Amino acid sequence: MKHLSFILWLSVLFIGCSPSSETRPKDIIEINVPLHQEDNIIKLSTIIDSIDYVPLATDNEYLIGNVDKLIVTDDSFYIIDKDISFSIYCFNKKGKFIRKIGNRGASDKEYVSITDVNIYNEKIYIWDSSSRKLLIYKSNGDFIRSISSDYAAESIAILNDSQVAFYGDYKHNYKFEDKGRYPNLLTLDLDNRKIDTDLFYEESLSTSGITRLPNNISNNKYLIMPLNDTIYQILPSEVERKYVINYRHEFKKAQENYIKRLKTEKVTVDDAMAMAGESAQFPIFNVFFEGNNFSYFFYQMGYHIYFGFYYPQSQIYVEASANKKNPIENDIDGLARFLPYAVHKDFLYCVMEPSAILEHAEWIPASQKAKVNKLKSEDNPIIVAMKMKKQ
Template sequence: MRRTLCIAIGLLLFSASCKESVKKEIGTAPVELKIEPEAIQTAYDLNKFELIPLEFNDLSLVGAIDKLIVEKDKIYILDKEIAKSILCFSIAGKFLFKINSIGDGQGKFSKPFDLVLFDESLQILDIIQKKILVFDLEGNYKHEKPIPFEEQVVNFFPLNQDFTAFHMDGRSFGSEETEFIRVLGNKDSTTTTQGVSDIGSTDAYQIPIEFSKHKGQVSFLHAWTDTIYKISEEGIEPAYLLNFGANRLDEKVKKLPLMDMRKFIMENPYVFNAANLVENDKYLSFQWARSAEGFANSEEQKYVSYYNKSTGRLVHFPLSENWLGNVNLQGPLYGTEDWDKLSKEIRDELIKENGGVLSGDLDTGNPILIKYKLEKE
């Protein structure tokens, strides 16, 4: 049976139609974060990690992790394509409940396209039935609310009780420029602000985590835009600019027809931001990818970067060839790979650290989470 390893970074994790259209982007100069490939390191604190095997039974099978949220003593997993469910586990990996309300009508969804935790509730996006379903943190259905416009949505995030930000699906615009973010009032569905312009076809590369909320402030990073925005009902402010240098996928490339764009990526060097934005008191984290000679000629390399907000230090760590040996991680929130690809030394040490109790659990087929921290600076 295939055994899957999932990685969670504890450092970041535990801690009706529109009536009007208004665009507001605040003119504050963003902080530039320069990504320097030569500064890439492999520094993790190997003395501070733990394994969290997810309990396996007939109800708790995780087919894929499309999004993972850790909140207090619970782990919430979105599996939108295989289990078509939200699964909840304790922080120790014990299965608690599953939301699998497939169907039409009140309290049902076609499939869970996105999951947001907000104000002691789980909010699930159904773009087919054009609604957001609200459950409490124990999985009990509370109510639902319609998406108040006809255009397609990629994902969403409540700014507060009164306003919600929607990421509009830009793919219908193709190589034309479009505004990805629309902020609506929840009571009257009025658009208060919109913005974050880029080429619509870049939405072909959808990333699970584009919104991040910390201390009441919502941030947004769309793959390929290279700008981290602060979003509120009053405006959209560019906060950080990601400088990837000469091989960044620029406007000219992004305007190519989708197949031509993919052909370019196969044959030419590239670097692009891949979102997966996470923020806590100390760090801002995001993911990016590069290829030295094009995807067809050299293996794509993926990295996770951490910006220390107090010191201004920016470090970049590889998601392959790291402290886990041959395991390929998938960013600041989670990764998927076979347990068997861990080196024997690491396998033996992990089992030893956990009193040998994991040896049987590894055959269940459910993921194992690894919580770890960065090396001390």
């Protein structure tokens, strides 16, 4: 059974654009990203202090089909499998299965599909875009309530106990149209049903040429959008520009020209895919995570892969790059592949297939052998916790 979804790796081109919300310049962190064209392979030991492997318990009642999203809390791993088992699984930090959250069905307490999941203050929020319904559960699995929304969204962020932000991903939400513009962000107050909208785009934008980012909102507060070099922080009171990514002039100019084309021409999916090949002229910003003392970035430009690491205390930016391969070389144990699915505090979390472990059993560190000595290829995946070094 295939566990891992490669939504974070060699994805199709993700395209979009949106005006920036204003905030004071002194509040914005600017990061200069060189995006070198030559390979710059970085050894894992220069950024990672240690690696820990956590096999997730396996049983037919909680067999994971695909890892579409991983959420890590102080005590638990939450695995979201959107399209195979249609389930949300909770495991403790030792890999023991705890419970499923919610069920698939047609009642008010059930979801038809899982579009996005987030966790806030010991509550689990499930957004079902097919039925336009937000379901809220306690961490013990007890159902609290469901709330309907007319806004079509692909991602959610929980801002506090009463406010939820929905990201529309360039959908024409006609009910919220304002003078030929559509909002990419909507905030809903669950108590009084008050709605605020933001990040508008023009109706003339050629959205037929815009494909989608799978997980736009990270750390339950940061929003990235295709073809936009701003990372937004979603707050209960406003949307702020938190980070601005500065590319080299030639990349920035090519990006601006493509945005102009989106506004003046009918750009198709085939056109967008063509921009993802060897002739790509500017990078696509795919993933952003923020930890305690670092931030992680993932870009693509054609088939060239970039992993970036920013350390706010020292204001150092480190870039790894490679063509058609992973730019991080595991020189610690040779086993784990660097491809983060989540960040929590000082750790980056990756996911591995059991077969990838079993194929290289001789590389398993002695300290980890007891955890994986009974591993079978059909078992649930392994969570790989990588502790970041301070720079």
